[in-house]
Structure formats: structure tokens, C-alpha cells
Amino acid sequence: xxxxxxxxxxxxxxxxxxxxxxxxxxxxxxxxxxxxxxxxxxxxxxxxxxxxxxxxxxxxxxxxxxxxxxxxxxxxxxxxxxxxxxxxxxxxxxxxxxxxxxxxxxxxxxxxxxxxxxxxxxxxxxxxxxxxxxx
Amino acid sequence: xxxxxxxxxxxxxxxxxxxxxxxxxxxxxxxxxxxxxxxxxxxxxxxxxxxxxxxxxxxxxxxxxxxxxxxxxxxxxxxxxxxxxxxxxxxxxxxxxxxxxxxxxxxxxxxxxxxxxxxxxxxxxxxxxxxxxxxxxxxxxxxxxxxxxxxxxxxxxxxxxxxxxxxxxxxxxxxxxxxxxxxxxxxxxxxxxxxxxxxxxxxxxxxxxxxxxxxxxxxxxxxxxxxxxxxxxxxxxxxxxxxxxxxxxxxxxxxxxxxxxxxxxxxxxxxxxxxxxxxxxxxxxxxxxxxxxxxxxxxxxxxxxxxxx
Numbered sequence: 001x002x003x004x005x006x007x008x009x010x011x012x013x014x015x016x017x018x019x020x021x022x023x024x025x026x027x028x029x030x031x032x033x034x035x036x037x038x039x040x041x042x043x044x045x046x047x048x049x050x051x052x053x054x055x056x057x058x059x060x061x062x063x064x065x066x067x068x069x070x071x072x073x074x075x076x077x078x079x080x081x082x083x084x085x086x087x088x089x090x091x092x093x094x095x096x097x098x099x100x101x102x103x104x105x106x107x108x109x110x111x112x113x114x115x116x117x118x119x120x121x122x123x124x125x126x127x128x129x130x131x132x133x134x135x
Numbered sequence: 136x137x138x139x140x141x142x143x144x145x146x147x148x149x150x151x152x153x154x155x156x157x158x159x160x161x162x163x164x165x166x167x168x169x170x171x172x173x174x175x176x177x178x179x180x181x182x183x184x185x186x187x188x189x190x191x192x193x194x195x196x197x198x199x200x201x202x203x204x205x206x207x208x209x210x211x212x213x214x215x216x217x218x219x220x221x222x223x224x225x226x227x228x229x230x231x232x233x234x235x236x237x238x239x240x241x242x243x244x245x246x247x248x249x250x251x252x253x254x255x256x257x258x259x260x261x262x263x264x265x266x267x268x269x270x271x272x273x274x275x276x277x278x279x280x281x282x283x284x285x286x287x288x289x290x291x292x293x294x295x296x297x298x299x300x301x302x303x304x305x306x307x308x309x310x311x312x313x314x315x316x317x318x319x320x321x322x323x324x325x326x327x328x329x330x331x332x333x334x335x336x337x338x339x340x341x342x343x344x345x346x347x348x349x350x351x352x353x354x355x356x357x358x359x360x361x362x363x364x365x366x367x368x369x370x371x372x373x374x375x376x377x378x379x380x381x382x383x384x385x386x387x388x389x390x391x392x393x394x395x396x397x398x399x400x401x402x403x404x405x406x407x408x409x410x411x412x413x414x415x416x417x418x419x420x421x422x423x424x425x426x427x428x429x430x431x432x433x434x435x436x437x438x439x440x441x442x443x444x
Contacts, residue, residue: 052258059237060269062307066300067265 001108003041006081006097016065019082019100023061026084031095032056033064035071037080041107042127051075054085068100077103149193158192160185163231167224172353173346177221180337181228188232203306205334206234209277210313211320212339215387218313219275221339225311226271235309237269245279248293256289260296268307277312278322298328342385347374350386354393355420360400365422377430392428399424 004010014022026033033055036048051071055064064082071080080101083094108128116122155161164185167178187204195201206229210218223240230238243263250256264272274280282288301310312333314322323330342350348371355362362370373392377383400420404412 055265058265058268059239060307062268062304063265066261066268066304 001106003079003099003102003106005041005043006083006099008098013102014098014100019068020061020065022096022098023064023082023084026096027058027061027064029084029086029095030056030088031084031086033058034083034085035064035067035080036083037071037075037078037101039078039103040127041079042109043125048079048081051080056087072101076101079103079107146193146196149197151189154189154193158185158189158233159231160189163228167228171217171221171224172349173342174217174221174339176340177217177337180335181225184229184234184335185232188234204234205305205332206309207301207305207333208309208311208335208337209319209323209333210311210337210339211316213315213341213385215385215389216339216341217386218339219273222271222273222311222313226273226309229271229309235270239267239270240273241267241270242273242275244275245290248274248280248297249289251289253289256292257296260293264296264300264308268304270308272308272310274310274312276314278314278318281322281325283325294326294329298332301332344371344374344378347378347385347389351389351393354390355396358393358397359418360397360420361418362420363422366420366425369422369425373425373428373430380430392430395428396420396424399427 002009008014023033035051037051038045038048052067055067058064068080068082078101079099081097081099083097086093086095109125110128112124112126114122114124164178164182167181171178184204184206191201191204208225210222212218219242223242226235226238226240229235241263247263248256248260250259280290280294282290297310300308310333312319312329316338348367351370351374352362352367374389377388377392382388397420403421403424404416
């Protein structure tokens with residue numbers, strides 16, 4: 001199951017050149033670029049681990065690509081995303097976030113229904129236990 | 136798959152003059168010639184690099200093999216020969232010629248690259264390298280990175296990271312090392328990897344007396360002063376004398392001399408309060424302002440000798 005989270009996730013995976021262009025766009029706008037990774041890509045898990053510090057004082061995306069290559073080397077079996085944080089007044093939030101790495105075997109999710117009082121139903125997204133689940 | 140027509144139609148003939156003008160090479164070289172005095176080897180090398188760019192562009196369009204050139208440089212020369220000035224300008228030139236994408240200069244010394252404890256150096260060096268990507272990393276007095284007396288010095292770690300990036304990301308940044316001649320030679324001797332990864336070893340020659348005089352005049356002009364004919368002669372004598380005295384550091388000594396001459400001129404003007412000054416007085420340097428220098432009485436060394444009991 002192809003995980004769809006953040007920008008561009010319904011498109012084919014971005015190539016490195018495309019990632020470079022997106023990062024350069026972030027830097028040109030003065031956003032802080034972050035590299036984050038996780039082995040728990042549940043949609044409600046917003047706390048991904050950071051690879052290094054936010055990069056806000058770079059001129060060229062080549063620096064980010066260098067860190068990304070390093071992160072892929074170490075955590076190539078996890079999800080990695082790049083996000084751009086806009087610190088300017090009024091925004092102060094993440095402006096862009098997109099996946100840049102997927103594990104060879106993607107995480108599987110299923111919808112679990114739970115009967116509650118008065119015939120109402122609660123839905124939960126639960127990760128299926130697969131071979132390559134959380135190590 | 137879509138059938139995309141071959142977009143790279145190969146050309147076979149080129150108008151060289153038009154190409155050079157389109158790349159902005161002629162103006163860049165003219166500017167360099169005007170703004171930097173002397174420094175023949177430097178100018179020659181910049182011209183060669185510019186020519187390479189031009190040829191490389193045409194080769195690319197003609198469908199010939201084109202590889203990005205190695206542009207890492209090392210500037211060696213005596214104090215005050217303009218290494219730092221040229222390095223700062225080099226970024227602009229390379230950016231103008233399209234060799235680097237952004238053209239910023241990150242100027243660092245050992246302190247910015249080498250950490251204080253284990254595990255501190257690598258992130259620090261990488262941080263600097265990331266900032267320099269797309270531009271020029273200028274490492275002043277690069278030989279301090281290597282401390283031969285301490286084999287556990289963290290400088291070695293910084294050197295290894297630098298070498299790796301210099302090799303693998305040649306198109307992303309240009310590294311310029313600078314330092315005094317002899318010490319750079321021994322630095323390269325103990326780090327042969329550095330020597331071979333740097334394509335351009337540029338020697339900055341000492342300035343001749345005529346060039347120094349020209350620099351002095353240019354500095355005074357920039358600061359809005361004029362030399363009287365007598366002062367010009369005095370300055371010529373001053374430069375000839377100063378060159379033979381210890382601690383002479385080329386253009387830097389001249390800059391200091393110019394600043395002291397301005398002090399003496401101001402002092403001369405203020406010493407006589409009961410007179411009217413005009414603009415000519417304010418901007419003219421007299422021979423007396425130059426001749427009052429202690430260089431004419433034997434220099435700093437003579438001062439020290441006479442001060443001793």
C-alpha cells in the first residue's frame with residue numbers, strides 16, 4: 001500500500017532533482033528545512049524524529065541533499081520526509097511537507113470498526129502486523 | 136512512453152566574440168584588470184578559467200563530452216599581497232561566469248571548523264560546508280587545520296570531511312585555501328590529499344615599488360585625498376625605504392602608512408588654529424606629512440634601539 005501523506009504523495013515518488021528544486025524553493029522563501037524520519041507512519045503520529053538541526057541559513061539546496069543522502073544511508077528502511085517551516089509572523093507553521101524515502105516494504109493499515117452505545121460505530125486506523133513492522 | 140523528439144540539436148559553428156559577450160566574460164575580465172593592481176599570475180589564471188568555461192559551453196552544445204572542472208584553489212604569498220581580497224572577488228567572478236550557483240563567500244578559519252571535544256568537529260565542519268554550498272568556502276591560514284605536534288588533534292577530522300566533500304561535490308562548492316607560502320608548502324607536504332585535489336595553486340608575488348605607489352595613490356583617492364608633487368616624491372622614497380625594513384607586508388603596510396599620513400595631515404592642519412582653511416587644504420597631502428614618518432629615521436627597529444638605556 002503506497003502511503004499518501006503530505007504534498008505530492010499521489011504523484012510518483014520525487015526524483016532527487018525534483019527534491020532539490022522543492023528544497024531550493026523553500027530556502028528561497030526563507031523557510032527552515034527539516035529532515036525527519038520515522039518507522040511509525042500512522043497518520044496521527046505527528047512526532048517524527050529529526051535528523052540533525054533545522055537548516056535555515058543555507059543558500060543552496062545541495063547542503064540539504066547532502067544531509068538527506070546521509071539520512072538515507074542510515075535510515076533507508078524508514079519513512080523520511082522533508083518539511084519547510086515558515087517562521088514569519090502570521091504563519092509560524094509548516095508550509096510544505098513531503099515524503100522523500102519509503103521503506104522497501106511499506107506499512108499496511110486497516111480500518112477497524114467498533115460498536116459503541118446506541119448502534120453508533122467508531123472507526124480506528126490500525127497498522128497491520130507485517131513482517132517488516134516496528135523492529 | 137511518449138516519443139520525445141531529441142531536444143539537443145548539435146551545433147557545428149560558433150561566433151567566439153558573441154559567445155564571450157553573452158557569457159559576460161569580457162566585462163568580468165576588464166573589471167578585474169582595472170580593480171586589481173599587479174597580480175599577473177592571478178589574472179592569467181582567471182582568464183584561463185573563463186576561457187575554459189566558454190569552450191566547455193560550446194563543447195556541450197556541439198555534443199562533445201563535457202565534465203565540470205575542478206576549481207578548488209590555493210592562494211599562497213607573503214602578507215598583504217591581496218589573497219583575501221582576491222578570494223572575496225573570486226566568488227563574484229565564478230558566479231558571474233556561472234561556475235557556482237549562488238556566489239556567497241563563507242570565510243572561515245580553524246576555529247569555525249574544528250571542535251573542542253570528541254564528536255564536536257564533524258557537525259561543525261558539515262554545518263559550515265552546508266552553508267557554503269553553491270558558493271565559495273574560503274579557509275584563511277589553512278595550515279592551522281593541521282597540528283603536526285599533536286596527532287590526536289581534531290583538525291585532522293575536519294580535513295578528512297573537507298577532502299571528502301571537495302572530491303564528491305565538486306560542482307556544489309569551490310574551496311579556496313589561503314596562507315603564507317612556506318607554511319602552506321609544509322601543510323601540503325603533510326596532507327598530500329589536499330595538494331592533489333586542488334587544481335589551481337596560485338602564487339601571489341610581492342608588489343613592485345611602482346605598483347605599491349599606485350596602490351597608495353588609489354587608496355588616497357578612495358578616501359578623497361590628493362598628493363602634492365613633492366608628497367608624491369616623498370612617498371616614492373618612503374616605499375623604497377619601507378620595503379627594506381622588517382615586518383614589511385606589502386599593501387597592508389601601505390594601507391597603514393596611508394592612515395598614518397592622514398593622521399599627520401590632520402595634526403598639521405589643526406596645529407595652527409588661527410587661519411582659514413579651504414577645500415584644497417583639506418584634501419592635499421604635503422611632503423611634510425610623509426617625511427615625518429619614522430621610516431626615514433631608520434624605522435621601528437631604530438626606535439626600539441634608541442629607547443633602550
